[in-house]
Amino acid sequence: MDDVLTETVPTDDLKRFEKVYHEQLYKNDVTPKAQFEYAWCLVRSKYPADIKKGIVLLQELYKSHDEGQRDYLYYLAIGNARIKEYSKALSYVRAFLSIEPGNQQVISLESTIKKKMDKEGLVGMAMAGGVVLAVGALVGLGMAVASKKS
Template identity: 55%
Template sequence: MQPQLLSPFFWYLVQQYEERYHEEMKRGDVDPKTQFEYAWCLVRSRYPADIRRGVMLMEDLFHHGNTEAKRDYLFYLAVGSTKLQEYSKALKFIKAFLHVEPANRQAQDLEATIKSRMKKEGIKGMAIVGGAALAVSGLVGLGIALAKR
């Protein structure tokens, strides 16, 4: 995460957007721009609960918001999903984004990051499964050896 996003100014922005969003919620009419700004801040947070809330708000905007802004919603959905380690969702979002704008370098870099992390998580998963299988086979071998006595 970029250090300037975690500065006191960033948290000031979060607070301002959050207050505006909740005021509009009370009135029953949230402007999509307000929702986007608040979701944008939440997705950039370091806290998973904030990121999850930001992703939910972005998903709502994607389904009900401005059609011209769907590209932006997709990008931040991919960012948020990546930060939550939901790589298959993130890859789906970034591929949809790249379908619309294939030459976007930032999106290409994010896609590469997602794929790299998926590969790393896959290797970790295989190591865990392999270790568990080795432990089980060791216990079975020990059980057989003890049974022969």
């Protein structure tokens, strides 16, 4: 399941779906299918700006089209997890599971997101701990130098 958060869309696919979406947008007649396919590609992009754009498109679909709600929620969870918005990702996972509680793919996604949160939380705490130690060492060094001068 980890690969669903790291998988990137082939450039050709992104360009193809982007072209269809923009052609329809120009005609002011975007179908939910075209918007979803483009958003689906965007949330699988390697660029955070694309992922965020895909999330916005999926949120619009979620609010305006009852059909496809499960897919919108699933890819909203993936998009948010990919930009490290884990709390939002988990809220979309929970919303999906409230519709379909036994979906193993989404349960696995939830587990993967929680593991990433734990891993990055520990890394963040270790970095913060290292900064505290470094500051403490500098203060101690400063005090030692100051006491020698007296």
